[in-house]
Amino acid sequence: MKLQHPYRSEVQDARLIPLLKIFAGLSLVGLLACGCTTKTISCAEDPVPPVPALTQLPPPLPAPASHDEKMAWFREAKFGLFIHWGLYCIPAGDWNGKRVPGIGEWIMHNAPIPVTQYEQLPKQFNPIMFDAEAWVQMAEDAGMKYIVITSKHHDGFAMYHSHVSPYNIYDAAPFHRDPIRELAQACAKHNIKFGFYYSQAQDWHEPGGAGNTNDFGPDELKDSSGAYDKYLQTKAEPQVAELLQNYGPVCLIWFDTPRMMNKERGQRFVDIVHKYQPATLIDGRLGAAGDYTSTGDNSIPNESVSTNDWETPATINHTWGYRQDDTDWKSPGEIIFKLVDIVSKGGNYLLNVGPTSEGIIPKESQDNLRTVGRWLKVYGEAIYGAGRSPFGDEFGEFSTKTKDHNGKPVFLPRNDWRCTTRSGKLYFTLFTIPRDGVVELPDFKNEITRAYIVGDPDKTPITIDHADGKHLAHVTRNGPNAIAYTICLEITGASVQR
Ligand code: H79
Numbered sequence: 001m002k003l004q005h006p007y008r009s010e011v012q013d014a015r016l017i018p019l020l021k022i023f024a025g026l027s028l029v030g031l032l033a034c035g036c037t038t039k040t041i042s043c044a045e046d047p048v049p050p051v052p053a054l055t056q057l058p059p060p061l062p063a064p065a066s067h068d069e070k071m072a073w074f075r076e077a078k079f080g081l082f083i084h085w086g087l088y089c090i091p092a093g094d095w096n097g098k099r100v101p102g103i104g105e106w107i108m109h110n111a112p113i114p115v116t117q118y119e120q121l122p123k124q125f126n127p128i129m130f131d132a133e134a135w136v137q138m139a140e141d142a143g144m145k146y147i148v149i150t151s152k153h154h155d156g157f158a159m160y161h162s163h164v165s166p167y168n169i170y171d172a173a174p175f176h177r178d179p180i181r182e183l184a185q186a187c188a189k190h191n192i193k194f195g196f197y198y199s200q201a202q203d204w205h206e207p208g209g210a211g212n213t214n215d216f217g218p219d220e221l222k223d224s225s226g227a228y229d230k231y232l233q234t235k236a237e238p239q240v241a242e243l244l245q246n247y248g249p250v251c252l253i254w255f256d257t258p259r260m261m262n263k264e265r266g267q268r269f270v271d272i273v274h275k276y277q278p279a280t281l282i283d284g285r286l287g288a289a290g291d292y293t294s295t296g297d298n299s300i301p302n303e304s305v306s307t308n309d310w311e312t313p314a315t316i317n318h319t320w321g322y323r324q325d326d327t328d329w330k331s332p333g334e335i336i337f338k339l340v341d342i343v344s345k346g347g348n349y350l351l352n353v354g355p356t357s358e359g360i361i362p363k364e365s366q367d368n369l370r371t372v373g374r375w376l377k378v379y380g381e382a383i384y385g386a387g388r389s390p391f392g393d394e395f396g397e398f399s400t401k402t403k404d405h406n407g408k409p410v411f412l413p414r415n416d417w418r419c420t421t422r423s424g425k426l427y428f429t430l431f432t433i434p435r436d437g438v439v440e441l442p443d444f445k446n447e448i449t450r451a452y453i454v455g456d457p458d459k460t461p462i463t464i465d466h467a468d469g470k471h472l473a474h475v476t477r478n479g480p481n482a483i484a485y486t487i488c489l490e491i492t493g494a495s496v497q498r
Contacts (some may be wrong), residue, residue: 033217048128049133049134051177052132052303054182058188058248059105060248060250060279060280062278068293070291073193073251076337076385077146078349078384079339080193080318081148081353082197083368084153084322085150085321085355086273088107088108089354090125091121091320092240103320104256105155108154115205118205119167125357130175131308132186135183136190138361138369142385143380145193145195146194147187147192148254149183150199151197153197154199157172162242164235167205175254177414195251197254197256198475199256200236200252201236201257201259201261206231208220208228208232210260220387222348224492229265231354235280237272240269244277248275249279252280255286258286291309292311294313295310295311298313300347301347312314313350314338314351315352316335316368317330329365330368333483335369337431343386344381344419345389353365363377381422382420386421386427388420390426396411398410415431416431416433423495424493425490425491428441437475441464441470441471442473443469444497446493446497447492448490449492452487462475464466
């Protein structure tokens with residue numbers, strides 16, 4: 001079986017390696033020495049990780065006593081890792097030598113690739129560099145508290161050992177392993193919550209699934225003929241049931257694109273989730289009421305949301321599934337801003353990586369996430385379990401002049417600082433500090449009993465003046481972190497009085 005390693009061809013001639021290693025002290029040359037050009041994903045010398053022995057998984061969690069109890073871990077976690085991994089990482093954005101525009105995991109639809117051709121891909125799917133332990137360790141290093149992986153995306157291919165359909169990585173690929181089982185085990189070990197993306201409505205591999213009009217005709221016909229319900233009842237529903245039975249505690253199921261879902265069809269999934277794991281959360285895209293709402297992909301609300309729990313699913317470049325041409329990575333600074341912004345508005349940030357067909361998470365994603373993790377090690381108390389901003393003007397405002405193409409006023413965001421809270425504490429994360437080091441903070445009636453930079457072991461006091469309906473914090477421009485740092489204001493009373 002010929003393996004498809006999109007970037008192996010770029011690996012330097014092995015005979016050059018010892019020579020180049022002489023210069024290994026220079027980091028750039030060090031990268032070249034092991035064949036890692038900026039595009040290369042794994043080093044020729046990287047050992048193949050061992051296949052982990054399977055151990056017992058913990059049992060599912062008991063039924064929560066209330067909605068608040070059910071949501072408690074989610075409200076604490078704030079930051080999760082989304083993983084889009086499936087057959088689409090093999091073509092990685094190219095088909096028959098042509099670049100197929102769009103998000104990588106949509107290649108079958110966008111090229112389009114007939115199902116008879118796409119279903120040949122598993123034969124060359126052998127991601128031997130996959131290392132569940134390393135992936136989960138990366139999430140932990142990044143300060144992420146939960147992982148959500150594509151158990152089956154719209155292409156219909158199950159990334160686990162399904163007994164419902166042989167179109168899965170264990171049965172149809174030479175890999176002959178269950179990566180999701182291995183991840184469940186590593187997550188249990190690292191105390192990271194584990195959940196599944198499952199495309200319930202779209203399934204481009206099945207005649208009755210939604211979305212593949214190219215091979216199987218219009219969706220309306222599948223609906224009226226009963227083929228769609230047959231697909232739901234013989235594949236989607238039993239697969240969701242096996243995910244809930246065979247992989248230990250499932251923190252959430254992330255349904256998506258509820259095409260042709262109605263109340264009754266949605267309820268069947270709700271019933272399955274409740275039957276096997278009543279503690280499992282349902283996202284906002286099932287097509288029936290979930291436990292929280294999902295914003296649009298990569299969409300962060302302009303303002304604070306207090307009515308419900310919510311989550312922004314987001315890409316770290318511009319695709320979900322791996323594409324070799326998408327190297328426009330969000331920087332650690334951008335990720336930190338988005339995380340603090342989201343938490344200050346009451347939400348969670350589910351940030352995606354797209355591993356390659358070798359089983360490697362692109363190095364740039366890993367590096368940037370680890371930088372975020374180092375920031376969180378210091379400033380995490382302003383994030384995990386933190387409350388929303390009691391203010392709101394800091395988010396920006398609608399323009400009174402400029403309108404978008406729909407004639408609606410555009411939102412002019414401000415990003416100088418964001419505020420998160422704990423009882424008796426206000427955390428201001430500062431993204432822009434004026435030249436004179438005086439940061440204008442909003443008015444409130446509570447007395448400030450102490451103010452300091454988070455992570456300062458001495459809690460050296462920060463001067464905060466209060467005059468003319470403003471607080472003025474006197475801080476240093478070159479603070480302890482080049483990206484942003486957080487100051488804590490301890491106040492009298494549990495919450496802000498304005
Ligand atoms: O899993 C990720 C996406 O694949 C999935 N949601 C996230 C989390 C998703 N499914 N559908 N969409 C997102 C909307 C897709 C829109 C588009 Fe297209 C796909 C735009 C271009 C390709 C469909 C095909 C609409 C135009 C062409």
